Amino acid sequence: MTKVNNRQVIRRLAFRELKANRKMNVVVILSIVLTCILFTALTSVGGSLINGIQQETMRQVGGNRMAGLKCVLPEDHEKVKADSAACDVVYRIIVGRAVNDELKKISVELNCAGNDEAAEAMFCLPTTGRLPEKENEIAVSTLVLDELGLPHELGTEVPIILDRDGEITEHSFSLCGYWKGDRLAMAQESWVSKAFADIYAPTPSTPFSPQSPLYTGYYMVDFNFHSSWDISGKAKKLLTRIYGTSENRPDIGINWAYSAGNIDGEALAGGILILLVIFAAGYLIIYNIFHINISSNIRRYGLLKTIGTTSRQLSRMVRIQAVVYCVIGIPSGLILGSLLGKLITGSIMRTLNIRSEGSYEISAKLLFLMCLIAAVFTFATVMASCRKPCRIAGRVSPIEALRYNDTDISCGKKTRKTVKVSPFSTARSNMSRSRKKTVIVVLSLSLSLILVNTMFTVLRGIDLDKYISSQIVGDFVIKQDQASQNDEDTYQKISPEVISSLRQADGVAEVDPVFFAWGRLKLGGKPLERLNALLDTYADTDSFDAFEEAANGEVITDIYGISPELLRYFESTEGISDIKKFESGNYALVMTDYIGAAEDSTDDQFYEIGDTLTLSTWDGKTQDFEVMAICEMPYALSTQSYYPLGAQVMISEKAYSELVNQPNAMTVLVNAEDGHFEDADSQISMLTGSYNSDLIIKSKKTYAEEYSDFMKMIKLVGGTLSGILALIGILNFVNAVVTGILSRKRELAMMNAVGMTGKQQSSMLMWEGIHYAALTAVCSFLFSAVFSYSVVKMVTEGLSYFSYHFTLLPILICIPILVFLSALIPSMAYNKICRESIVERLRVD
């Protein structure tokens, strides 16, 4: 058979068809743009948040490589470099720690970077100057310079007291480079030269031994794998390849920024659900629009087939048109979507009070990747949605095409009960013409209503008072800014002077300090049995240090000293109300939050009321207390962190000061005198500022502001999402109604000819629209109710500041608007077709 090259003809035909249907093009392209906006906004918000969290975690960890060998020798570095699975291999040589008095607050490590790449991998590449080359050169972060009280100037002399595995030496370096320090990082890296390392940290001759840990001179080798999938599996394999099963193979660390554990199951399921909804919305509209438009073109396709166009050529034509639509629609959607995504990400960041805004700025590469994902998704949706219409176009026979009138009443229905004819009843019977179309339009309209309702339920359920009381007790809370440090020192920052001047400040009614120190609990008798039972329960859990200690009957304990006045902020439980008893200093409150899993279960408590507990401090001082109550810790009073299998005990201020040799408080709660909130606010700011600039003051007002930012974020995200879905729904509705009317042009003219007046036709079409609205209302009421009771209730139940209220109010409000629109659009479309005379309309084939 001769192969005929008809591609060009088909292409020309496809383009001519496009040119002829300008209005339809606008609708289709608009729908593609909207779908693409949804996809792009979603991927860029999701992507930048995940990326941001990952970046932030990497900065805490202090490196961006996926895995690292700890304390190895140079030959190990070479081995890793030679391994095909590892790439981007970098190393640094451990030298020691800086132990200057000024640097006590931050932990400063001295290392020698293999090269610039190694420094960059740890976010510590000098932005001014360079890495050290000479023996007396050093590069440090601005944080180190600030703590040392040195200017940010190259050539500055930097005195360092170096601790190399216990050996202390003093050095004076010259600053050859610096970069902006990151409070998030667990340790501040400082770079010395290879020349310095060769002298003070020579390469050890034996492999690292964990039994006698000496670190100086060993290499830390960090590297990436080709993908972040199953890093720990790959790491294990790499170890086996290099070291076999030998016992003294080195430790390998996995960068937890990459671990999938960052994303918990619920969030993942939620994300997938949202993706599915949006994909469905996009598919619904694009499918619907293609289907409708092909139905209205079907007569022309029949004609083309009569004159010899094959099914394949027709499908090709439809596909070419789809590709043209995508070429126009997707880029605009990508641009608008990424702008929207940026806006939403910005709002989420501001609200969640994410400090390191920089890490949420997505790189051009990542943005490109996300746009690519969104573009592929949109393109796939378009192609998937035009598959069936393509088949219809291909399958249609010329004769069928002439009869085709977008009516599939033939779906098993042969007869119909007689009812009185009126615009209303005719409209009703018209609804059953194409059930599928009706279902799709109703579903896509409902989707946005359901979303709006869900959003409203969430917004309404967030209880400002509950939120504030979960965050703060009293009018003001003063505490140390815990940027990243989680050492005891951070919790002992507010000196007695600050407290006493607060007490004397104007407008202040009450000042209650909370003291904090770490200690130990020595368990015996029944509590020990309970602890052992708990240990058995959690035997499968990774062995934390805490578990090892606990096995000896000792648990790490948070010791809080509080003023008895504060007992009133506790939820009332047995034994809690006796302030006098607590004040005596012999009694302790035991908190229920030892261990994540035990929060809700009183079975998992070590102690019961009346038991005696023995508290000991790090200094070795011990004291016995009687358990007065087992109660829940008010979140605002706590350090807001806890140890696995650790205990939290509260004793009176007096008992604390006798037990712990530390006069500084962690937190101070302040209540203002009635009507003097503002006075107190300014007084407190002034006082605390003058003593210690690192103290932060949070008041009910600041929480209310945070709350309003939070609400703004939800409103923005939810509003945009439901706005776009609403647009899609309305576009779908308009398209369905308008093409429905246009394809029935002749039928309407005929009805007019036999005596149906314009008014009657208009009202019939209006009733059709109202039917859509009514069906949408029923559908959204039903689904929203089910969704609200199941998913929304379940998800929000976990939030302490949420009170679930069932509501369908937003739908009730939206329905009149919907009814109005669904009555208006059909009559507008009808008026348009009425511009032609009946005879002209009757002639339409």
Added chain:
Amino acid sequence: MEILKTEALTKVYGKGQNKVTALDQAYFSVEQGEFAAIVGTSGSGKSTLLHMLGGLDRPTSGKVFVEGKDIFSLKDEALTIFRRRKIGFVFQSFNLVPTLNVYENIVFPIQLDDNTVDEKFVGEVINALGIENMQERLPNQLSGGQQQRVAIARALAAKPAIILADEPTGNLDSKTSQDVLSLLKVTGQKFSQTIVMITHNEAIAQMADRIIRIEDGHIIKGGRPYTSLDSAESEGILTSDMRGLTK
């Protein structure tokens, strides 16, 4: 009694060079109970004439009187109402409402007028057309002949002043065409209906009481019933000599 009359009915499409006079100064009338056929070739202007008679299209000039009423003095809405009360249509392509069943289609114009259906009369019409067993069926379940019978029933049911049939057999085979036409004629007589039918088929036209010929927009024969001597003379049926005889 003259039930339908036109006066100098003219329809011009287009302007300037594209100007086409589809109907030119047509005079024409139909008596009560008459079955008239308008015959002409394609493009002769017969459909234009029928559309104007039914008030579906407005003339460029001239008038149409139905039961003495100048229908184009009415506004669009009133004209539509007039149409559903006074004029029944039978179209070539049946034009039934696909979502309404047979019975609903038949009473559609009556119920649009919010009138109670004369069940007895409609029943008679249905029986006369032999469609009594398919009243709850939807149009797409009927054959072409059955659909056209439903269309005729619809035209008759509202007891209009006149039924206008536009190539009623155009989509039917010859056997069915004969059946349908006979039914149209018989029921027309039974219910003393005036019928004006257009066709290009001479054989079909022969069934009518009178044939009106139209060519290039001019009525060339049969424009008026032969009751009027003037008109018979004007059409050359009656010579001036014969005129003396008849007197």
